[in-house]
């Protein structure tokens with residue numbers, strides 16, 4: 057495998073992909089499937105038991121009318137169940153009101169946050185704030201509930217066996233209709249306040265001239281056991297956060313928001329967010345207790361940059377260490393542009409930085425850990441909020457420049473060594489998920505699971521790597537009967553869900 061990888065590298069120089077290949081991964085998948093995967097290279101490890109849930113836009117058009125940005129695409133859940141060395145696939149659209157209404161009408165009825173406008177120009181869109189809740193960003197199984205998440209609205213609860221949409225989830229009235237609930241919950245494997253029981257921490261953002269951040273902590277039965285909120289000056293565009301034992305930490309990216317073109321119907325919300333290169337990034341550190349006084353919340357500053365995703369954070373005495381993927385700036389979503397025509401080389405790559413926050417004197421130091429273009433990190437779930445050694449992340453095939461993700465990179469933060477597995481030139485990769493081997497004692501004893509779009513066959517593969525050793529290549533490649541449009545986030549649970557099929 058290492059040899060064939062070397063061979064590939066010499067064949068595909070200088071560019072590891074073609075834009076045409078990449079584009080086809082953004083074709084809609086309107087069909088829903090339900091089958092046992094029987095086209096497999098290699099072997100599924102029999103100890104790998106459980107269910108991988110993934111979410112992402114399943115439709116990039118409504119009856120031929122193109123949506124403007126993949127972030128506006130209707131949420132489609134893919135489920136891959138591993139049991140006794142076999143694997144089962146099922147996918148299903150989240151039956152949001154918007155999805156049902158648009159499928160019935162056969163046309164776009166809603167404005168999207170990232171630029172999809174109803175046909176008819178600004179007159180059809182003026183003062184229309186009825187954005188479609190699309191439930192397309194993440195999916196998590198927690199407290200016996202399968203929840204499809206989209207940060208600007210309440211979650212949708214699905215049946216994990218059939219993937220049927222059941223209802224919107226309000227957590228016994230903790231959320232109200234229309235409330236946001238973040239798409240990046242963090243699972244504290246051992247919460248000090250709960251006597252070492254695991255707890256799920258999530259947040260919601262109410263943006264405006266000032267911004268309210270509300271934090272929710274849920275126990276293993278899915279009840280909200282702590283809820284606390286703080287108000288901060290300025291507009292916040294916050295997609296992700298990190299936790300430690302004692303803190304929730306948010307990066308307030310230096311952006312401004314101009315609501316007027318949105319109200320007038322000539323721009324979508326996502327097009328009116330402007331990155332401010334001369335402004336610092338603010339780091340908001342909130343103690344994880346509802347009794348916190350506003351004075352106990354710390355705001356630190358660091359160099360300008362844009363962060364969508366963090367990897368992890370942990371405390372060392374009075375210091376907090378945070379690892380994040382940073383961009384030099386936020387690419388503007390342009391109204392006249394087509395995302396399929398993106399010029400990768402013109403963009404700035406996401407790069408891995410480590411931030412050291414001194415909570416005593418407020419000084420932030422940062423250093424570049426990995427300059428290769430990378431996104432979608434994953435770590436051992438037992439190390440969330442704790443010091444850790446290994447991360448797995450989607451990466452570009454080439455060491456320098458901005459490019460689509462085609463490879464999986466394992467980074468050993470202790471020794472500094474890297475391992476790369478590449479699917480170039482025809483393969484494009486989504487978020488990897490690390491799954492530990494049952495009974496494992498070392499941090500990288502387990503598997504890395506990822507969906508790879510194979511442009512040559514216009515289908516997607518579920519790829520399984522041995523997390524301790526990428527050099528042996530994929531230990532199994534499960535060929536699906538179709539492609540899955542590039543997705544966003546997902547989670548693995550050791551629970552096994554297979555419907556009646």
Ligand code: CO
Pocket residue numbers: 240295296364365544545
């Ligand atoms: Co995300």
